[in-house]
Amino acid sequence: MSVRHDPDVESYLLLLAAHRSPRTVDAYRRDLASLATTLDGPVGGVTTEQIEAWLATMRADGRAASTIARRLAASRAYLRHLTMIGTRDDNPASGIAGPRRLRTVPRTLSPAEAERLIEAARGTAPRPMRDLALVELLYGAGLRVSEAVGLRKASIDLEGRIVRVVGKGGKERLVPLGRPAVEAVRRYLALGRPHLDRRHRPDLFLNARGGALTRAGAFLILRRLADRAGLEPGRVHPHLLRHSFATHLLEGGADLRSVQEMLGHADVATTERYTHVSDRHRRDAYFRAHPHARRRPERAPETG
Numbered sequence: 001m002s003v004r005h006d007p008d009v010e011s012y013l014l015l016l017a018a019h020r021s022p023r024t025v026d027a028y029r030r031d032l033a034s035l036a037t038t039l040d041g042p043v044g045g046v047t048t049e050q051i052e053a054w055l056a057t058m059r060a061d062g063r064a065a066s067t068i069a070r071r072l073a074a075s076r077a078y079l080r081h082l083t084m085i086g087t088r089d090d091n092p093a094s095g096i097a098g099p100r101r102l103r104t105v106p107r108t109l110s111p112a113e114a115e116r117l118i119e120a121a122r123g124t125a126p127r128p129m130r131d132l133a134l135v136e137l138l139y140g141a142g143l144r145v146s147e148a149v150g151l152r153k154a155s156i157d158l159e160g161r162i163v164r165v166v167g168k169g170g171k172e173r174l175v176p177l178g179r180p181a182v183e184a185v186r187r188y189l190a191l192g193r194p195h196l197d198r199r200h201r202p203d204l205f206l207n208a209r210g211g212a213l214t215r216a217g218a219f220l221i222l223r224r225l226a227d228r229a230g231l232e233p234g235r236v237h238p239h240l241l242r243h244s245f246a247t248h249l250l251e252g253g254a255d256l257r258s259v260q261e262m263l264g265h266a267d268v269a270t271t272e273r274y275t276h277v278s279d280r281h282r283r284d285a286y287f288r289a290h291p292h293a294r295r296r297p298e299r300a301p302e303t304g
Contacts, residue, residue, distance in 0.1 A: 006042045012081050021168055031074035034058075043075070044082050048092040051075065055096070065099040072098045108244040113231060114139055117222075117241075118180075120229035127208065129192030131221050133184040134205060134213075137163065138222075138238050140181035142245035142263050144168075145218050145238035151204040158186050167264035175262050246274040 009032055017025045036043050038054045051072075058068050076093040083091050109117070118139070121132040137143050137151075147165050155164045161177045177185075185204075198210030205213035218238055226236035242263070249259050260271040 006036065006044075008042060008044050008082065008087065009036075009078070012078055015081075019169060024168075027070070028074050028078070031071040032078055034071055035075050043078065044087060046075070046079070046092060048096065051093050051096055059099075069098040072096065107235075107240060108247045109231075109236075109240060111248055113229075114241070114244055114248075116229040117225055117231065117236065120225045126192040126195040129184075129188040130196065130205060130213075131225060133181075133188040133192075134218060134221060135225065135241070136181035136184040137177075138218075138241040139245055140178050141165075141175045142242045142249075143175070144242060144264075145215050147264075148238070149203075149205055149213050149215055149218055152202045153189065153204050154202070155204060156185055156189075158182055158189075165264065168266075171264065173261065173264050243274070246271065250274055 013025055013029055032043055035054055039046060055068060079091045079093050082088040118135055121135050137148050141163055147167055161182050163175050163177055165173050165175055167173060196206040196210055203212040207213050207217055222236050223233040226233045246259055246263055256271055260268050265271045
């Protein structure tokens with residue numbers, strides 16, 4: 001049975017849509033659809049043995065551990081929902097251990113590389129002004145690309161040096177802006193954006209045709225700037241600037257909770273990933289700089 005013809009799954013997804021983003025709901029739909037393809041009946045009737053067989057098939061097909069873990073989590077959440085509303089008495093996925101996922105350390109730009117990217121965006125034409133404002137907000141405020149392209153002109157308080165961001169789940173947060181970001185946005189609004197605004201849109205970032213800048217457009221802008229800055233274009237993407245924002249803040253002495261709030265993370269454990277990066281950088285700096293930390297050549301044993 002397809003999940004699109006499973007009324008219990010559709011009801012669950014509608015409930016999910018009330019407090020989760022459309023992308024998250026689509027991910028749940030795909031994950032539950034994957035389980036449904038292995039069953040003869042509705043997903044709600046699945047057994048522990050069937051879930052284990054589904055996981056074994058994904059492992060045999062070479063699916064990434066992260067994909068398997070996410071699909072198991074989606075099925076577990078759905079089955080937990082069924083127990084809460086009384087459709088099932090048990091959750092057959094609750095006792096199944098998912099694959100262990102390696103804790104990945106986010107990649108970042110160095111401060112010097114970030115400056116090169118910013119310098120590559122500078123220019124006097126409307127689009128370079130837009131590009132500089134975009135880079136300054138991605139790096140200077142740690143915005144997700146969806147948050148950046150979703151900004152309105154009214155989202156920026158230039159005098160108060162604050163950007164009002166609507167993040168995941170529609171949660172709003174205020175993020176402070178440094179002077180370079182404020183000046184880049186001020187200049188773009190005054191001298192660049194009026195030349196792009198052919199449709200009188202409220203969006204902050206506009207494309208060359210006057211429409212709202214898209215996520216794909218932001219990716220292409222960064223790739224072009226990376227190439228101009230002498231950086232590897234395939235390595236530079238909007239989330240890399242967000243990673244760099246968080247890491248450089250922590251390296252500069254910002255406390256973890258403040259960084260968590262600025263990034264809009266619901267769980268501080270997500271923010272703690274960046275402490276591993278900053279700790280590693282500090283360790284490398286120590287071994288490069290401290291006289292007693294440098295490896296000394298072994299002295300030959302004295303003879304005679």
